[in-house]
Amino acid sequence: MTSIEEEVISYVALTGDLDTVVGQAGGITTDHFLDPETRKVFSSILAFKADFGEPPTPEVIHRDHPNFPFSEDSSGPIEYLLRELHEQRRRTIIDLGMGAVGEALDRGGSEAALPLLRMMLAQATTAAVGSREVDYAATGAQRLDVYRQARDNPGELLGIPTGFKFLDAATLGIQPQQMIVLTGLAKSCKTTVMLGMTRSAYDYGAKPLLVSFEMPYQEIARRLDGFLARVNPKKLQTGQISAKEWRQLEAALTDPLGEQPYIVTEDRAGAMTIAGLQTKIDQLSPSVIFVDGAYFLFDEISRESQTPIALTNISRGLKRLALNNDIPVVVTTQSLSHKVGAKGLTVNSLGYTSAWGQDADLVVGMEATDEDFIYRMKVLASRNAPPQEHLISISWEPPQFEEAEVEADLPY
Ligand SMILES: Nc1ncnc2c1ncn2[C@@H]1O[C@H](COP(=O)(O)OP(=O)(O)OP(=O)(O)O)[C@@H](O)[C@H]1O
Numbered sequence: 001m002t003s004i005e006e007e008v009i010s011y012v013a014l015t016g017d018l019d020t021v022v023g024q025a026g027g028i029t030t031d032h033f034l035d036p037e038t039r040k041v042f043s044s045i046l047a048f049k050a051d052f053g054e055p056p057t058p059e060v061i062h063r064d065h066p067n068f069p070f071s072e073d074s075s076g077p078i079e080y081l082l083r084e085l086h087e088q089r090r091r092t093i094i095d096l097g098m099g100a101v102g103e104a105l106d107r108g109g110s111e112a113a114l115p116l117l118r119m120m121l122a123q124a125t126t127a128a129v130g131s132r133e134v135d136y137a138a139t140g141a142q143r144l145d146v147y148r149q150a151r152d153n154p155g156e157l158l159g160i161p162t163g164f165k166f167l168d169a170a171t172l173g174i175q176p177q178q179m180i181v182l183t184g185l186a187k188s189c190k191t192t193v194m195l196g197m198t199r200s201a202y203d204y205g206a207k208p209l210l211v212s213f214e215m216p217y218q219e220i221a222r223r224l225d226g227f228l229a230r231v232n233p234k235k236l237q238t239g240q241i242s243a244k245e246w247r248q249l250e251a252a253l254t255d256p257l258g259e260q261p262y263i264v265t266e267d268r269a270g271a272m273t274i275a276g277l278q279t280k281i282d283q284l285s286p287s288v289i290f291v292d293g294a295y296f297l298f299d300e301i302s303r304e305s306q307t308p309i310a311l312t313n314i315s316r317g318l319k320r321l322a323l324n325n326d327i328p329v330v331v332t333t334q335s336l337s338h339k340v341g342a343k344g345l346t347v348n349s350l351g352y353t354s355a356w357g358q359d360a361d362l363v364v365g366m367e368a369t370d371e372d373f374i375y376r377m378k379v380l381a382s383r384n385a386p387p388q389e390h391l392i393s394i395s396w397e398p399p400q401f402e403e404a405e406v407e408a409d410l411p412y
Pocket residue numbers: 184185186187188189190191192193214232233234396
């Protein structure tokens with residue numbers, strides 16, 4: 001079996017892409033290679049690139065290091081491999097540091113141990129994924145490229161479409177590192193809207209992972225199937241389905257939905273904490289994660305759930321998940337009816353903690369209106385759009401979303 005270090009070297013040699021590994025995003029140096037043999041190979045790749053402007057081919061590496069085991073099979077995408085390398089290095093720093101701190105403590109007491117402990121902590125923190133520094137002063141040209149791209153394609157979506165034109169126009173899509181909070185009172189169609197977003201993400205080519213603390217898988221699948229086949233999900237349960245609807249259902253479900261997986265986890269116990277969600281992300285590599293009923297998550301720090309401190313830590317933890325994994329995190333959480341005043345749902349309606357409003361890049365509220373099936377979708381808070389609202393109809397016979405006309409210029 002090849003190691004992660006060998007897989008990274010194989011990736012560079014086979015694709016010629018060294019920039020992803022050693023560039024700002026990858027942040028890998030020879031220090032990340034703990035095995036002396038692979039470290040030697042990686043050093044020689046860097047030296048080759050410095051001399052000739054490009055990384056060596058597998059043939060060149062093979063000539064200098066005949067025993068190096070190239071592997072075309074990789075245990076995950078390059079982003080995963082790089083994160084594993086960072087993790088491996090941080091573990092080693094902590095492991096060695098703890099040993100040294102323990103020895104110092106035995107010999108010279110806390111006074112001797114403390115400086116070592118601080119040093120180990122500083123090293124482990126700077127080696128952390130996501131703590132890579134950027135030289136703002138030197139990178140204007142790179143940002144200019146990004147701005148030029150935006151100027152040449154005005155209004156183009158920057159992320160995954162939500163399935164709602166109103167939201168897409170306001171946000172330009174759900175982007176990596178963002179945390180999006182969908183809120184509302186009980187039964188305000190939060191889950192239904194989130195399921196709509198998961199489908200939109202899937203159709204766009206994203207690989208969603210859905211964790212629901214609100215609904216069992218069968219019910220989620222029925223609701224998704226209902227919207228897909230345009231048959232009321234209730235009928236799929238009762239069996240009272242017409243011949244025409246059955247044909248629609250068959251046409252919708254006989255073939256796989258698409259090429260990539262759409263994963264729903266039933267392992268709620270395993271996904272109950274931020275660390276549990278991180279493990280799921282590590283195992284399943286989704287490109288976007290949806291958590292339905294995030295207020296049910298258990299906070300490992302306070303060892304509580306649904307208390308103000310627990311919810312604050314969970315909100316912070318979810319945002320960290322988005323940042324560290326470079327994926328969008330979309331969650332639903334309930335608002336409190338006694339926090340809904342004359343203005344209706346606001347960002348303060350989330351209750352218990354102000355963390356959701358502070359940590360989220362976008363807070364979307366769903367509010368029932370006096371009219372059946374008509375809901376107000378509100379941008380309650382957004383880092384890059386003003387508060388605004390829009391009427392959405394969610395009907396069930398057949399199931400469909402309909403939006404009032406969107407006046408803004410749409411990106412598509
Ligand atoms: N098959 C159906 N036909 C008609 N109405 C339905 C159907 N399924 C759900 N609804 C309505 O949709 C609303 C619930 O939607 P949803 O579960 O998305 O809300 P929610 O805000 O996520 O609820 P919760 O408080 O459980 O988190 C309810 O008003 C319910 O009556």
